[in-house]
Amino acid sequence: MAETTSVPRLGRAPSRRRTKAAGTRGLATIAILIAALCLLPIVAVSLAAVTGGTDSVAHLWSTVLPRYTLTTIALVAIVATGTFTIGVGTAWLVTMTRFPGVRVLEIVLVLPLAFPAYVLAYAYTFVLDHPGIVQATLRQVTGWGPRDYWFPEVRSLGGAAAMFILVLYPYVYLLARAAFLQQSSGALLAARTLGDSAWAAFWRVSLPMARPAIAGGVLLTVMETIADFGTVAYFGVQTFATGIYTSWFSFADRAGAAQLALCLLAFALILAMAERAQRGEARFHHAGKRSMRLPPTPLKGWRAAAATTFCTVPVLLGFALPVVILVSMGVGSGQDLFGRRYQAFLQNSLTLATIAAVLTLCAAIVIGFYQRQLPGRLSAGAAYVARLGYAVPGGVIAVGLVVPFAAFDNGLDAWMRATFDVSTGLLVTGSIWLLIAAYMVRFLAAALGAYEGGQSTVHANMDAAARSLGQTPLGTLRRVHLPILTPSLLTALLIVFVDVMKELPATLIMRPFNYDTLAVQAYRLASDERLEGAAVPSLVIVAVGLLPVILICRQVGRRQS
Structure with missing residues (x-):
């Protein structure tokens, strides 16, 4: 019986090791791809x-x-x-x-x-x-x-x-x-x-x-x-x-x-x-x-x-x-915040901010967890490159992403025309996803900082206990880290959400045709010297910006008490 019971155990151990290795390789691959995207605008x-x-x-x-x-x-x-x-x-x-x-x-x-x-x-x-x-x-x-x-x-x-x-x-x-x-x-x-x-x-x-x-x-x-x-x-x-x-x-x-x-x-x-x-x-x-x-x-x-x-x-x-x-400007401006046009501006802003905040938070989790699981030069380099976005202005990121992807779209379109007599147009350039990628590059440092601040409170013994219970790295992340880090994750999500709502230069350069946000509408009205009208979208942006500020105020008051 001892020989028959030892066979399954010997067979399961390599499987667990292969699963863990595959999960770690997948985590490293995604983290390096995110770092490469952050480095792309600079290059x-x-x-x-x-x-x-x-x-x-x-x-x-x-x-x-x-x-x-x-x-x-x-x-x-x-x-x-x-x-x-x-x-x-x-x-x-x-x-x-x-x-x-x-x-x-x-x-x-x-x-x-x-x-x-x-x-x-x-x-x-x-x-x-x-x-x-x-x-x-x-x-x-x-x-x-x-x-x-x-x-x-x-x-x-x-x-x-x-x-x-x-x-x-x-x-x-x-x-x-x-x-x-x-x-x-x-x-x-x-x-x-x-x-x-x-x-x-x-x-x-x-x-x-x-x-x-x-x-x-x-x-x-x-x-x-x-x-x-x-x-x-x-x-x-x-x-x-x-x-x-x-x-x-x-x-x-x-x-x-x-x-x-x-x-x-x-x-x-x-x-x-x-x-x-x-x-x-x-x-x-x-x-x-x-x-x-x-x-x-x-x-x-x-x-x-x-x-x-x-x-x-x-x-x-x-x-x-x-x-x-x-408020005094907006009252007599004649701008209908609840009209169809402003509802489109608000919907576009919320859509961009929500998607960008979620994807940026996921990227921060991948980078931060990769650095924790596999500390070394490669993971430290990926985290360092991911933080470069805070030092890169939005206009630079916009130019750095539009130039290579426009070349890719033009090259693909030329090849498709020559080969199949079909025009693909601009698949990536001018799309919402390239704009969201610019947001992620720009604000990943803020999300990563909030995530790493919370991750520092998770003791290494918790990871060791999870591994001893047979958890894979992803299982440890899902069952141990994320529940503990919920406050830090929500803070990071909210910070990126509001930053995207306020962002202007990258949005002006990269937004899809006829896809305006509240920030773009406020800038356009102000450029036309219609300041009363610009007050309405500006007030909405400020109201949304108050959310993380209120959170910060609560933390300041709690720390003082």
Whole structure:
């Protein structure tokens, strides 16, 4: 009997090993294909730029490239300075001090994150432009004519920078606040004992210790700035993003668009590598436990009033006032949000956002689980390439995907015509699936970060226990990891969903014919100077953007409590 019972066992073990090996190979294959798709836009843009010829490069250099470069650098410098000042200042005040309204302000400071910068631009242009209520009231009260006074021009480089600062400072605020909360009292007390004032201790101790987190937040704001198209295009600010779109559509210069995209990509990657290099060199260790954090300092008198004002103004200008303006604009716009046309815009936006969010989350799960199951250079490289999307602007991804797939479609169509006298047309280019692929490449880093954050809470012993019970890698993922990671997965899904709803440059370039979204409709109406009409789709985008912001606010409040 011993011999007869041992035969099935010996026969089943190789089968289980073959099943596990096949599942692991399949997981690795899918992960590498996803990484290849993320790398394709970078490679395609580089090849298209190199093969575009020197004539186009010379023309760009002699005409627009210096202006695009200087304007982009100036915009980045202003936005980085503004978001650093507001984000770090508000984070320090709500973390290290106590003043009237701090409990509310530490939560609502995140709310401007719900606004796309181009929506904020529409709202403030409606109020501050020459026909707007502010200047009209000024002329009515003073009796001045249009040339009798000076008023700041909202449609300018400074105006665009102000829009970016107001909606992007929460990135720096969240990361800086988390870094300040983790700092212990030991170093700060030592600095105060040695004679430093509170501000001196902040500059010499707290700020350097939080530098890696703050630099990461500022990098995010810079990446969003150089990737934006709607705001700079509406304000007439000539950056690389507007140059790519103009070359692609207005001049039909594919080589010029690819070369501008390569310049923008190089700029973004240099910034990302610089931030990673300085973060890698920073080594700060907290002296003491987190429970020994320095008690907040109560502020009184003018200091309390100044702190309350400093923390309130960004919320008023970045959220409360724009909401009031958009609502007042939308009421008398004549746009029927429940009409058939707007229902189509809403349906298109929801369809793209839902499909892209689900596929992006699945790609993040594959990449993250592959790296956990088979740690090594190949899996680490796949995860690194998958994260490159956050550093690649949407316009660059659009050009990088359209160029190779358009060549594929044209080549296939030519071969089918020559062989079977049948035209296949454009099978991939201009389809919804190529646009969704662009979304996945652009936002995979956000989903992967949320998934890996949750995956770090799953102990390795759970994987070992699942294997000892005969579970395959996919069985372990389905029965162990996914139930535990449900909150992180929902967060990642929601973040990608809202990012797709707000995305504009890739959608403008790659959307199928007559397939417009709410973002495209808002941009089109604003471009035609129909700002009241643009308020209606903009309000819907903001309402959807509030979902993850509310989730973040709840987490901030829970962490503080």
